[in-house]
Amino acid sequence: MHGDTLRQVVRISSPSGLHLRPLTAFAQRAQQFQARIAVTKEDRSVDGKSPFEMFLMVSPPGVELTIEATGPDAQAALDALTALLQEMTAEDNGQPNDSSK
């Protein structure tokens, strides 16, 4: 059952897409989980724990990213990373978010 892969699609709605800091922060957060994390955009899939690979993934506004987590804490990872992306998107949308620091 550790081999189960959980998926979540996140639509990036922030006006400027995702850039250096959110993408590397995502990888940094992903590293805290045991589960393998893959992030797929269209047909391109990268290691969600690699800041460099995440950084190179072009994420313009409106793009849909599929987060895949495989491993013991897959669900927790998926929840945390989805929340993180949504939080960062919200931040970029200009909505107040005190927890961002």
Next chain:
Amino acid sequence: MEIKRGAPVSPGVAIGPALVLDTEGFRIPRRSVKSDQVKGELDRLRTALAASAASARLNQEAVSAKLGQQYGAIFGAHALLVEDAALARELETLVREQNVSAEYAVSRVMRRHAKALESIDSDGLATRAADLFDIEKSILGHLLGQRREQLADLQEPVVILAHDLTPSDTAGLDQEKVHAFATEAGGRASHTAIMAGVLEIPAVVGLGKFVTDVSGGDTVIVDGNRGVLILNPDEETLERYRRAQSTFRSFENTLVHLRDLPAATKDGTRVQLLGNIEFPSEVAHCQERGAEGVGLYRTEFLYVGKDTDPTEAEHLDAYLTVLRTLGSNKPVVIRTLDLGADKFASTADASAEERNPFLGVRSVRLCLRNLTLFKTQMRAILRASAFGDVRIMFPMVSTLLELRQCKMILAEVKEDLEEEGIAFNRDIPVGTMIEVPSAALMADQMAREVEFFSIGTNDLIQYTLAADRTNEAVASLYSPGDPAVLRLIDSVVKVACERGIAVNVCGEMSGEPTYTMLLLGLGIRQLSITPHNVPEIKKLIRSITMEEAVQAAREVMRLETARDVNNYLREQTRRVLPEVVS
């Protein structure tokens, strides 16, 4: 293989490893390493990555404290990228599998990714490529350490690729080790073009964006005859160019025998061919090619790339070196400083940004505001005049008043020297450049003040047509064959002949075979050109008659557009000497 097209500014073909200069002056000198060095390269790479991550973290702290956390976080993100295992793996694989240096691997990988990002057309991606270049710089900084910015100390011959070369880039260049230039920006009058002419190496400028596509050590071909840059050529292309290279050399060899023959037309009109030089060492080029003296000695290199202005002794030393090599009976026209205020030490205070530097404080305008600087150079020129046929020339004079001021200051300096009992030639010939349209229009008045005119066509064309030829959008307006320019030249030559003063042409136009017939036909009997072009121009002069030249000039002055003029002259020139028409 990738082919880029630009403007050919200096002939010849060169093949060699690329040395990419970016704005930081980094260079990646070496592409390959021996297989027993691979382990060492991997160690260097790991050390540099760790050091680069550590300095990014230090930056993060410093910037956070100064500007706030969200700015510092950028460097935190850089640190994460640099220490990413995926990046390390990619770099190490390249080093291991292709036996390349750590520097090459870093540059190659970063530029490949940057290019991929840039090719996707979306806002904000350009800054992402900039992040990659930042990281590249940081890692290279740790890899190269003290070895950056040492163009003076090249180990092997290279082809220099850059966005644009500045005088400070090239000031300390090891001439033996540079085989060609290719730049993204620039035009025929750019610094790159002038330097390439000086060094007699092939150069292509105005190539547009390519620096991100190439890594230091890549093999490149610079075709200075056709204005082509080829990145990573295939074997067939390489072979073709190797053959072309040897053909070009043998064409040049056919001109060698002209050295000691006079530059005279078939019907016996004598023309004096002088050389344009920048460094004292180029006098040798003049002599090898049979130039009869130096018609334009640019002195900017004494000023550029230094922390302090040159002393009188430094000026004098350079001038005397020229005189010693050339011999005291040959003319040397020394042009006083011809630069903008931003280019050198003492006027850094005047560096209040000018919105339009080419219409601002430069050349003689700068000197007249900085008399210490001006007088120091005049003293040295006057002192040199005791040892040979030295003449002094003022650049970028635009009014009669400026010219008179220059002469007044010269008179003061003469008086000083006289009082100090220092030898100089009291009758040193004084000339003015005619390169601003106002000076050309006032040539009859100017002629009363000087012994000679020198028509600086590069600036004259730029100012007459109000077109900067390094700006690709308007470069086509810039043509030596433009009828407006030709009318100015024609009137200046007529005035000089009437007043009995000497006149020559020293811009690049004078070294372009297409215009030789026209200039002779207009009455020019003295040309000052890049030494490299002397044999070609001489051969052309020896292939025409004055009658033909006068006829061609008469015809040209009737034409309405630069295009007609250029077509006509190319046709006429092709008729007498097809080899020189490209």
